[in-house]
Amino acid sequence: MTRQIDALLAEYGESHQNPTNKAVHWICVPAIFWSIAALVWAVPAPTDWGDFNWLMPIMAAVIAYYLRASWQLAIGIILFVVFCVWLIVLYVAHISLPLWQFAIGVFVVAWIGQFWGHKVEGKKPSFFKDVQFLLIGPAWLLHFLYKKAGIKY
Secondary structure (H helix, E strand, O other): OOOHHHHHHHHHHHOOOOHHHHHHHHHHHHHHHHHHHHHHHHOOOOHHHOOOOOHHHHHHHHHHHHHHHOHHHHHHHHHHHHHHHHHHHHHHHHOOOOHHHHHHHHHHHHHHHHHHHHHHHOOOOHHHOOOOHHHHHHHHHHHHHHHHHOOOO
16 A cells, blocks of 8 residues: 555656756755745744744644654654754844845746756646645655665655
């Protein structure tokens, strides 16, 4: 019996066979994930909510999705989220260009790369079929790393 995560990763992989498209995804999927996290981080929260940031509940929901799919992949995603937040904090502390402006630039360039990769592939992005595949992209990359490391997911 095939687990749902295995079926989703296999279906996602069907439109990601071309080596150029795969390479583009290794760059653009993490960049898109980071840029979305950065854009959410930049949304102001009410000042009387203390250290609350809108990224907290959104990432909690994203991590819950991955926990349901595979707790092992969820651990990798949690580590990646922590890395993204670290990069965001570092950016805000050292760069004067507003975070949201840089994040929009990264987002646009990364999506242009994604669509170019799919043009090279000759297949539409998977999320056109099911929006859930927007969350499968990071897990698809992570599952390759897990396989190389001999970690079951």
